[in-house]
Amino acid sequence: MSSWLDERFGLSGLAYPIPRHANTLAHTLGGITAGAFVLLVVTGIYLVQFYDPTEAGAHASVVAISQDPDQAIVRSLHFWLANIFMATLFAHLVRTFVAATYKRPREGTWLVGVVLFAVAGGLLYTGTILKWDQEALEALEHNSEIAKLLGFLGFWFSAEFSDNLALLTRDYIAHVSILPFFLVGLLGVHLLLVKRLKIAPLPWGTAEQVAERERDEERLPFTTHLARIGYWTLVALALALVLTALRPTGIGPEGVEGIEITKPPWYFLWLYPFENWFGLKALVVGPAVLLGGLALLPFLDRSRERDPRRRRPWMALGVVVLLAWGALSLYAFFTEPVSHVGGM
Amino acid sequence: MRPLLLASTVFLLALVFATSAAPQGEEEGADQPARALAIQALAILEQGGSHEEAMAKLELAGQAEDKEGVKPPVLEEAMAALEAEDPARGEELLKTAFTSENIHVVGVTVPPGLKTARVAAGIAGGGVLLLAGFGLVRRRRLDRRAGAA
Numbered sequence: 001m002s003s004w005l006d007e008r009f010g011l012s013g014l015a016y017p018i019p020r021h022a023n024t025l026a027h028t029l030g031g032i033t034a035g036a037f038v039l040l041v042v043t044g045i046y047l048v049q050f051y052d053p054t055e056a057g058a059h060a061s062v063v064a065i066s067q068d069p070d071q072a073i074v075r076s077l078h079f080w081l082a083n084i085f086m087a088t089l090f091a092h093l094v095r096t097f098v099a100a101t102y103k104r105p106r107e108g109t110w111l112v113g114v115v116l117f118a119v120a121g122g123l124l125y126t127g128t129i130l131k132w133d134q135e136a137l138e139a140l141e142h143n144s145e146i147a148k149l150l151g152f153l154g155f156w157f158s159a160e161f162s163d164n165l166a167l168l169t170r171d172y173i174a175h176v177s178i179l180p181f182f183l184v185g186l187l188g189v190h191l192l193l194v195k196r197l198k199i200a201p202l203p204w205g206t207a208e209q210v211a212e213r214e215r216d217e218e219r220l221p222f223t224t225h226l227a228r229i230g231y232w233t234l235v236a237l238a239l240a241l242v243l244t245a246l247r248p249t250g251i252g253p254e255g256v257e258g259i260e261i262t263k264p265p266w267y268f269l270w271l272y273p274f275e276n277w278f279g280l281k282a283l284v285v286g287p288a289v290l291l292g293g294l295a296l297l298p299f300l301d302r303s304r305e306r307d308p309r310r311r312r313p314w315m316a317l318g319v320v321v322l323l324a325w326g327a328l329s330l331y332a333f334f335t336e337p338v339s340h341v342g343g344m
Numbered sequence: 345m346r347p348l349l350l351a352s353t354v355f356l357l358a359l360v361f362a363t364s365a366a367p368q369g370e371e372e373g374a375d376q377p378a379r380a381l382a383i384q385a386l387a388i389l390e391q392g393g394s395h396e397e398a399m400a401k402l403e404l405a406g407q408a409e410d411k412e413g414v415k416p417p418v419l420e421e422a423m424a425a426l427e428a429e430d431p432a433r434g435e436e437l438l439k440t441a442f443t444s445e446n447i448h449v450v451g452v453t454v455p456p457g458l459k460t461a462r463v464a465a466g467i468a469g470g471g472v473l474l475l476a477g478f479g480l481v482r483r484r485r486l487d488r489r490a491g492a493a
Contacts, residue, residue: 069458069461072458073458073461228483231476234475235480237469239469241465241472242466244465244466248465256384259391259393261384
């Protein structure tokens with residue numbers, strides 16, 4: 001059977017050599033993220049069969065989904081897998097930063113990764129709106145306010161852009177087709193670049209030591225890496241199932257316009273204090289600074305040194321950013337919600 | 345790849361079991377927790393919204409099965425104040441109707457209609473985790489053997 005498939009699909013071409021260290025968990029995080037994305041697509045395809053993407057029916061359809069055992073399980077899995085997807089994506093980004101694999105000649109791989117990070121953020125944001133409860137309505141109101149703030153550039157995000165479709169329906173289209181289309185396309189380019197430029201050697205030691213280790217390191221077929229990604233993706237699925245059992249995701253009350261009484265999900269929580277201090281423009285400036293900083297990283301940190309022990313200023317900067325992110329998120333979690341879009 | 349197939353099969357079987365084991369229509373009702381609705385009513389009044397809209401929310405809060413985090417008698421008093429067209433008094437009362445200081449809606453949601461299915465999901469999760477762990481250990485051994493050869 002395998003030879004029949006190989007003859008027709010050239011599957012043995014996947015058994016090209018990769019260094020042994022590529023099979024460690026730290027180097028499988030990107031693969032787990034992609035695996036979680038596949039599971040999100042599968043659960044998402046199921047959920048769209050029951051979801052009504054209109055303002056009149058969205059909330060009721062999510063309540064109905066929540067009351068049907070199999071639909072509620074799949075919805076909860078979708079929710080937890082999205083959280084795992086974001087967590088492994090974030091861990092992958094941190095690992096790449098520590099190992100400085102964004103340096104020459106892999107700047108392109110990093111830049112595509114940064115855009116993928118932004119697209120993933122867009123998917124999480126649009127997904128939050130779809131449940132059409134109080135939290136969702138507030139997220140959409142922020143979307144509209146930001147569209148106003150951006151002026152002409154915000155036309156795509158404004159309700160006025162389309163006379164025929166409500167913003168919620170357009171958000172749904174973005175969530176189920178536009179953003180996944182971009183994500184899959186960019187992921188293809190990302191993987192192509194990883195294959196073309198090969199997996200970066202471990203960064204520890206001098207340039208000579210790194211080169212020597214790269215030369216001497218044992219090689220394994222890429223198919224062993226794929227198998228590990230498969231097993232780790234199953235671990236992610238198992239975790240999502242256990243979380244579904246312990247804390248199945250619910251749905252909030254149908255939204256009331258013009259009030260703000262919720263806080264964003266954990267991955268956007270760090271922006272909340274900035275919004276409190278500087279207003280809505282912080283929601284444009286904050287992500288722009290983060291994504292811009294990440295995009296510029298390979299061009300600012302230009303030395304060939306990759307060993308984290310010899311890149312102390314960059315490591316210190318990374319720790320400061322992580323600590324600030326954690327502190328801001330915790331601060332936002334414990335503060336009283338403040339209205340930014342309504343009159344409260 | 346055999347454990348991978350086995351794990352996927354176990355997951356699918358568990359999901360089928362979960363969906364068939366949970367009796368449809370006998371799960372928790374679709375009503376919202378009183379706390380979420382009372383928060384919305386308060387927010388409507390605080391931003392000068394219609395007191396009828398706030399009353400509608402409070403009426404639903406009064407009917408809710410889940411009254412955790414609110415003081416039902418205070419909610420009733422607030423409702424009476426709104427019925428007497430005294431939104432200021434209603435707002436004042438609503439501010440004291442919660443049992444905790446931090447009033448926001450996160451974590452206050454309709455629980456999904458899962459009971460038996462939750463147990464099945466947990467069992468399926470444990471099963472898939474075991475099989476994935478077995479697969480990873482096996483993969484590691486195979487890689488080591490390949491390295492030694």
